[in-house]
Amino acid sequence: xxYREAGQFKxxxxxxxxxxxxxxxxxxxxxxxAFAFVVVPIIGNQYWLAAILTPFLILALAALGLNILTGxxxxxxxxxAAFMAVGAFMAYNAMLRIPHIPIIGAFAIGGLCAAAVGVxxxxxxxxxxxFYLAVATLACQFFVLWAIxxxxxxxxxxxxxxxxxxxxxxxxxxxxxxxGKYLLTLSIVAVMALxxxxxxxxxxxxxxxxxxxxxxxxxxxxxPMMRTKLLxxxxxxxxxxxxxxxYAFCYLGTVEPEAFTLxxxxxxxxxxxxxxxxxILGSFLGAAFITLFPIFLNLASKAIEDAFSVELPxxxxxxxxxxIFGGLIIFFLIVEPNGLARLWQITKEKLRLWPFPH
Amino acid sequence: MNFFLEVLAGxxxxxxxxxxxxxxxxxxxxxxxxxxxxxxxxxxxAALTFVSLTxxxxxxxxxxxxxxxxxxxxxxxxxxxxxxxxxxQPPITLFMATIGLTFxxxxxxxxxxxxxxxxxxxxxxDVPIEWLSxxxxxxISQFDLFAAFVAxxxxxxxxxxxxxxxxxxxxxxxxxxxxxxxxxxxPLQHIWTIVWAVAGCVALVAGLMWGxxxxxxxxxxxxxxxxxxxxxxxxFESIAGAIIGGxxxxxxxxxxxxxxxxxxxxxxxxxxxxxxxxxxxxxxxEGLFGEKHIDRV
Numbered sequence: 001x002x003y004r005e006a007g008q009f010k011x012x013x014x015x016x017x018x019x020x021x022x023x024x025x026x027x028x029x030x031x032x033x034a035f036a037f038v039v040v041p042i043i044g045n046q047y048w049l050a051a052i053l054t055p056f057l058i059l060a061l062a063a064l065g066l067n068i069l070t071g072x073x074x075x076x077x078x079x080x081a082a083f084m085a086v087g088a089f090m091a092y093n094a095m096l097r098i099p100h101i102p103i104i105g106a107f108a109i110g111g112l113c114a115a116a117v118g119v120x121x122x123x124x125x126x127x128x129x130x131f132y133l134a135v136a137t138l139a140c141q142f143f144v145l146w147a148i149x150x151x152x153x154x155x156x157x158x159x160x161x162x163x164x165x166x167x168x169x170x171x172x173x174x175x176x177x178x179x180g181k182y183l184l185t186l187s188i189v190a191v192m193a194l195x196x197x198x199x200x201x202x203x204x205x206x207x208x209x210x211x212x213x214x215x216x217x218x219x220x221x222x223x224p225m226m227r228t229k230l231l232x233x234x235x236x237x238x239x240x241x242x243x244x245x246x247y248a249f250c251y252l253g254t255v256e257p258e259a260f261t262l263x264x265x266x267x268x269x270x271x272x273x274x275x276x277x278x279x280i281l282g283s284f285l286g287a288a289f290i291t292l293f294p295i296f297l298n299l300a301s302k303a304i305e306d307a308f309s310v311e312l313p314x315x316x317x318x319x320x321x322x323x324i325f326g327g328l329i330i331f332f333l334i335v336e337p338n339g340l341a342r343l344w345q346i347t348k349e350k351l352r353l354w355p356f357p358h
Numbered sequence: 359m360n361f362f363l364e365v366l367a368g369x370x371x372x373x374x375x376x377x378x379x380x381x382x383x384x385x386x387x388x389x390x391x392x393x394x395x396x397x398x399x400x401x402x403x404a405a406l407t408f409v410s411l412t413x414x415x416x417x418x419x420x421x422x423x424x425x426x427x428x429x430x431x432x433x434x435x436x437x438x439x440x441x442x443x444x445x446x447q448p449p450i451t452l453f454m455a456t457i458g459l460t461f462x463x464x465x466x467x468x469x470x471x472x473x474x475x476x477x478x479x480x481x482x483x484d485v486p487i488e489w490l491s492x493x494x495x496x497x498i499s500q501f502d503l504f505a506a507f508v509a510x511x512x513x514x515x516x517x518x519x520x521x522x523x524x525x526x527x528x529x530x531x532x533x534x535x536x537x538x539x540x541x542x543x544x545p546l547q548h549i550w551t552i553v554w555a556v557a558g559c560v561a562l563v564a565g566l567m568w569g570x571x572x573x574x575x576x577x578x579x580x581x582x583x584x585x586x587x588x589x590x591x592x593x594f595e596s597i598a599g600a601i602i603g604g605x606x607x608x609x610x611x612x613x614x615x616x617x618x619x620x621x622x623x624x625x626x627x628x629x630x631x632x633x634x635x636x637x638x639x640x641x642x643x644e645g646l647f648g649e650k651h652i653d654r655v
Contacts, residue, residue, distance in 0.1 A: 076450060124636055128643045130449070131393045135590045136639065138583070139632030146629055150622070262583075266457060273454045319469040326461025333455050334443040 003351040019197055036186055041179045050178035050251075052291065057182075057189045058246045060287035063271040064196055064280065065239025070269075071278035072200055073232035074212025075125050079137040080240050080268045082144035085260035086114040087241025088248035089154050092255070095166045096156060103168050107188070107245045114241025115234040117144065122233025126226055129215075141262055148257045155257075162256045165249040181250040188246065192239060197280050199235070208232055212278075274332055276341025285340040293328070297321050365616050366609055371502035373608020374509045375571065378564040379585035380592065380600040381512065382557045387594045388533045389553040391449060392441070395456040398582025399463040400558060404429055405565030405574045409478050410471040422562075429558030437551045445546075464579060475575035480566065505567045509601070512563060516556075516597055525552060533595070587635035593648025603646060607631045 003024050010016045020026045044053065066080050091110030094101055101109075121140040125133050148154050148161065155161045168175040168184065175181060199205050207228045210218035219225050248255040267290055275286020301317050336342055379401060386394040407428055411421035440455050520526040531539040532549045540546055565574070568581055588607045592599025614630045644650055 070450075124639065128639050131453070131594065132590050132639060132643065132645070134393075134453075135586045136632070136636050138586060139629055139636055142629035142632060146625060150625065269454070270457075273451075277450070315473060316469060319465040319473075322461045322465030323469070326458040326463075326465065329458035329461070330440055330455050333447070333451055333458070334440075337444075337447050337451050 003348065003354075005352075019194070019201070033190060036190075037183070041183065044179075044182075046178050049182045052295065054178070054182050054185050055247075055251050056287055056291040057185045058243050058251055059268065059271065059291060060284045061189045061192060061246065062240050062243035062268045063275065063283035063287050064193060065236045065243060066268050067272045067275075067278065067280070067283045068196060068200070068208070068239065069232050069236035071272060071276075071282075072205060072212060073208040073229065073236075074215075075122070075229065075232060076130065076134040077137045077236070078134050078262070078265050078269065079121060079140035079144075081260040081262065081264035082141045083114045083118055083237040083240035084244025084247060084264070085144055085148060085257060086117050086237075087111055087244030088255055088260070089148055089163065089257075090114070090241070091245035092163050092165060092248060093154065093156075103170060103184075103249070104188075107242050107249075110245035111238040111241035114244065115238040118233040118237025118240075119230050122230050122237075125229050125233065138262075141265060145257050145260065160256070162254060163248075164254050165252070168249055185246050185250050188242065192242065193280060193284075196239070200280070204228075204231065209278075270329060272339075274329065274339055276339030279339065279341035281344060282339050282341030285344070289340065293325065294321065297324060362613075365612050368502070369609035369612030370605050371499070371506055371608070372612060373588075373604040373606070374502075374506045374601070375564075375567055375604075376581075376584050376588045376608055377601045377604025378505070378509050378512070378560070378567055379581045380588040380604060381509075381516070381597065382560040382564065383582075383585060383589050384592075384594065384597055384600045385516070385557045385560060386553055388597075389529045390441070390532070390550055392452045392456065393449065393594070394557070395453060395582065396459040396463055397557065397561060397585070398579040399460045399467070400429070400432070400561035401565040401568065401581055402574075402576070402578040403432070403463050403467040403565075404558065404562035405478070405569040405578055406467045406471050406476070408562065408566065409476040409569060409574045413476065425562055426559060429562055430555040433554030433556075433558045434551050436554050437547065441550055441554075442547060460579070464576075468576070473576060475573045476569075478566070478569035478574050480570055501570060505571075508563060508567065512560065513597060513601055516560075519556075520597070525549075529553065584631070587631035590645055591635040591638050593645030595649050596645070596647035599645060599647035603635075607634060610634050 003022075005022045005024075008023055010021070015021075020029060040053065041049070062080055062084055065083070066077060069075050069077050087107075087110035089110075090113035091106045094106040094109040095103070098106075098109075117140070121137060124136045128136060155163050168181070170184070175184060200208070207218070207223045210221070210223055211225070211228050211232075215225060218228075244260070247259075252259060271286035271290045272283060273286070274289050275284065276282025298321075301312060301320070305312055332339075379397065382397045382400065383394060386392055386397070404425055408421055408425040411424060412418065416424070436459065440459060441452070444452055444455055518526075520529060528539070528544045528549055529552075531542070531544055532546060536546060539549075564581070565578065568578055572578070588600060588603040591607060592601075592603025611627055611631050611634075615627050618630075619626050638646065642648075
């Protein structure tokens with residue numbers, strides 16, 4: 001009853017092609033954006049904004065980038081964290097070396113540099129496929145971290161390779177508080193997510209999906225393989241690079257190269273697997289799950305300690321967390337291999353028919 | 359020249375150690391098409407179980423037998439709990455499941471046996487062979503040679519298992535085509551259980567060798583990352599490829615470390631192997647001995 005498209009007639013091509021063709025979806029997305037932009041900053045406290053919501057949004061953006069590459073274009077990559085590192089360090093250098101550059105410009109430069117690195121390491125994808133490619137992207141992961149550690153120029157010759165992100169200034173106003181950083185992150189993520197949603201409905205997106213489903217067939221029908229694959233790497237790395245820059249400027253503040261290890265790549269990969277491969281919404285759901293789950297586990301272990309008034313050893317708790325986390329991933333894959341986005345889709349289909357079963 | 363030879367020999371022997379880990383990957387990939395990321399944590403689990411048992415005063419052979427049994431049980435459980443419900447899923451899903459398994463195994467082994475590093479002794483000293491260093495001035499560790507011998511033995515045993523036995527034929531049939539194998543009456547589940555159990559045993563051997571070399575500690579799980587370039591270089595489906603890939607990677611890595619490393623500031627061993635493997639892949643996309651795939655629309 002609530003969610004039904006009956007009676008919504010489309011009389012122009014424009015209406016037919018809009019991003020959210022169903023009126024309820026449009027209302028929902030505006031409500032969600034309004035909630036995120038207005039209500040959350042009012043009700044959220046410092047801890048929630050700085051330690052949970054901002055990293056969630058940033059990691060969702062990185063997951064979105066990986067989803068474009070892996071979910072839409074079908075190229076498995078384990079180098080996400082490396083692209084993020086490139087974005088973070090190049091944004092830092094842009095701020096440092098280009099006078100009066102706006103922060104958005106620095107983020108864009110970080111993203112573009114990451115895209116360039118992505119194209120270089122995407123070149124092998126023209127020859128190799130599948131797990132061979134996944135392992136090849138590991139080369140990117142290790143090489144980039146090594147280069148950042150070795151090339152002093154990148155970290156402005158700081159002795160430990162650690163950089164401190166500069167203060168963010170937008171139109172003359174310094175952004176210092178968690179709320180400002182949250183809003184900046186949210187704006188960038190919202191714009192880029194909408195752009196991604198649109199891009200995936202365009203010719204480019206369809207070419208990506210054709211390559212994913214069967215690249216030989218795609219080549220036969222005239223999709224240029226080299227351009228499509230490299231474009232997928234470039235766009236994906238751009239998203240990851242911007243996410244990395246945000247990670248440095250809006251979340252960490254002080255960045256060491258070790259913040260971008262293989263572990264981070266795997267976390268982002270988990271996000272798209274749990275959220276849903278080949279789904280924009282899935283990137284957000286997965287990021288929410290992976291960010292919130294450890295916090296939930298922590299609370300649970302505290303609750304158990306309080307309830308039985310025992311002191312669990314720290315090592316035991318962290319090992320148990322790893323076991324539960326791994327077990328849950330396996331459980332998720334078995335129960336819903338298409339991720340949380342698929343659950344949402346099923347819910348929507350049920351809602352359309354509700355309250356009738358058929 | 360002597361120095362070059364010493365580095366080369368050291369590299370080749372280190373390559374054998376990589377190949378030991380890569381073998382476990384190849385076994386599972388060959389028989390089930392699963393890229394088992396958990397191999398590294400299986401190595402860790404096996405080595406930690408063994409060393410904890412011996413430190414509790416267990417006899418060497420008893421500890422070995424119990425650890426072997428544990429690895430077999432682990433393989434069976436993995437097949438039953440993780441793989442069987444995931445039959446017919448795309449390879450990336452299975453790959454992700456094995457990453458989940460990695461977390462479980464790492465947590466489990468440290469929960470059971472603690473996370474402090476252990477030393478491991480197998481009774482073969484890790485010292486240079488005297489007559490070689492006296493006569494040729496080349497230092498080659500006795501233990502490295504032993505490890506190479508073990509790896510060779512393992513390859514022969516596996517080759518015989520795959521080529522000559524009934525189980526081996528079934529394994530190859532399953533690797534070729536799941537459905538055809540099922541159709542002629544090969545029990546897929548049993549085969550997978552066997553493969554995972556055998557991979558567990560290979561992990562134990564690799565864990566012992568690596569444990570003696572670097573101590574049994576959490577860093578053992580990273581041996582998997584060392585084995586990956588070996589794997590793509592040799593080809594996922596080839597046991598011989600694992601050994602030869604290991605030798606190439608080991609030798610080139612050590613040589614590069616000594617001769618190229620100083621030029622770019624050192625520390626290149628973290629990525630050099632991958633770049634070597636990548637260059638090989640550009641020429642042969644399926645690795646040296648991998649099966650050539652013909653794509654049809």
